Amino acid sequence: MVNLALKILIKQSNMTRTMQFDPACIVYDACRIIREKTPEAQVGLAQDYSLFLADKDPKKGVWLESRRPLEYYLLRDGDILEYKQKQRPLKVRTLDASIKTVMIDDSNTVDQLMITICTRLGIVNHEEYSLVRDAIVDEAPAQKKASFDTGTLLRPGTTDRKFETLKKKLHTDDELSWLSHGQTLREQGVDELETLILRRKYFYSDQNVDSRDPIQLNLLYVQSRDGILKGQYPVSEKDATTFAAIQCQIQLGNHDEKKHKPGYIELKDFLPKEYVKSRGIEKKIFAEHKLFENLSEIEAKVKYTKNCRALKTYGVTFFLVKEKMKGRNKLVPRLMGVTRESVMRVDEKTKDMLKVWPLTSVKRWAASPKSFTLRQAKDNIGIDDDEDAAIVEDTVSPHQTMLYYPPPPQ
Structure with a gap:
């Protein structure tokens, strides 16, 4: 079998060298040969490096799998393969606004990355979490052009104005740009400088989250609070007042008659928007706030999430x-x-x-x-x-x- 003449770009030193490979050679052995024959490639740990087949479209660039033969990728003489580090930093923001930098394997799918990320953050049940892009990428201009004359049944590329208006009013999953677990970050166009948001996507074991797991408790509390404030979990005015009172205990501590009076808190940060202008609502909140006196921040978060789980629409x-x-x-x-x-x-x-x-x-x-x-x-x-x-x-x-x-x- 005729050998393949491939151009190997050592990314770290930006040096290119032409090397001969047997097409049946597996990627793992090709990397070993490159390290043995190229001094510039002998940096770092061998397991952290691999071969990358770049493309003009960054989404189509692929990492070569270590157990695949080179011929699997239909390579031709003169093709360029990049020998570079697979590990890269990823910034992850949790719902409490803290940002963590995690070293990830760029060749892994999101499903595999969740194990790495959650382990780094001290979260056990990684299968219940996923990643969300901070901003949804704009649609192609052709898709933005809407035709409003086709009624309810529409052809691809058209938009139902009534449907889209209703979608904006409701808090649906369309608001979140979830990443696909079966693809890598690169395949989904996630830039190396982009910060991703970690959110709970599935609610299986959340009833087991309590004061013994403060990390998950805090994440669950923030997501539950946001769900109530944004209307994802509809509540009555009475329930909204109770949730706001518990939130006061979490954020302000015990009730203080001298400080905690109407005008002290920003109501939109404690209540769903439909109750913000209710007459006397802040006075009612502080009256209930007294009932939760001496609850620690952790205990108050446990109570908040417990009450939230009791809602019929919780986790929907x-x-x-x-x-x-x-x-x-x-x-x-x-x-x-x-x-x-x-x-x-x-x-x-x-x-x-x-x-x-x-x-x-x-x-x-x-x-x-x-x-x-x-x-x-x-x-x-x-x-x-x-x-x-x-x-x-x-x-x-x-x-x-x-x-x-x-x-x-x-």
Whole structure:
């Protein structure tokens, strides 16, 4: 077999050298040969370096897998391979606004990275967390052009104005730009300087989070608090007052009659926006604040998250979808929620549950790029023309898997 003449770019010294390789040579051995024959490559630990096949489009550049032969990548004479370090720093921001720098393997998928990141942050249940981009990348200009004359059923590239307006009003999963667990950061266009947000995506073992795990407790508290303030978890005015009072205990400590009077706190930071202008609400908050006197910050966070878990909409991932009406070829907007136990149809305004389908009764589900179907014992839930059908599947599938195959006790 004729050898391959490849140009090896030693990234650290920016030196290029042409080397001969057997096409059947595996990548691991190719790296060993490069280190043995090139003094400039003999830096750092061998296991931290590998070969990278670059492309004009950064998303299409790939790390060569150590156990694959070179011929697997259809390389030709004169192709350039970069010999460089796989490890790179990644900045991760948690919901409490703290930023941690974690060394990651750039060739790993997000699923593999979650183990590294959560271990570094002291989080055990990495499978319940994921990464979110801080800002959603703008759509292509062609996709931004909307046609508002096609009614409810739309062709790709068009937008339903009513649907989009409703989506902006509701707090759905569309607001978060979750990274795909099956791809690397590079494949998803994540720049090396970009800071990613760590969030809890699935709610399996959160009921076990208590004062013995202050790291996860704080992350759960912040996410629960934000869910209430942003309206993701709808609450009554009475419940909102209680949550605000507990938040006061967490942030301000014990109630002080001299300091804690109306005008002391910024209500929008303690209440959902619909209750901010309620008459006498701040006075009610401080009256309840007294009830939680002497609770430590940790104890107050435990109480806050416990109360939040008692809400019917706690842990729900909402999707604004289009459902086909029975007996009619018409699609209508529906708000669908997915929890660890069920799929539900929810009122768009109040988010009251209209109908619930337990995941244990799901016989099967199917997803295509624009539709998602759940087959229940008695009902079918059909969602058509939904561009996020794959995201819905990614949310339903792990939840049902955890129901049937619960994780082993820690």
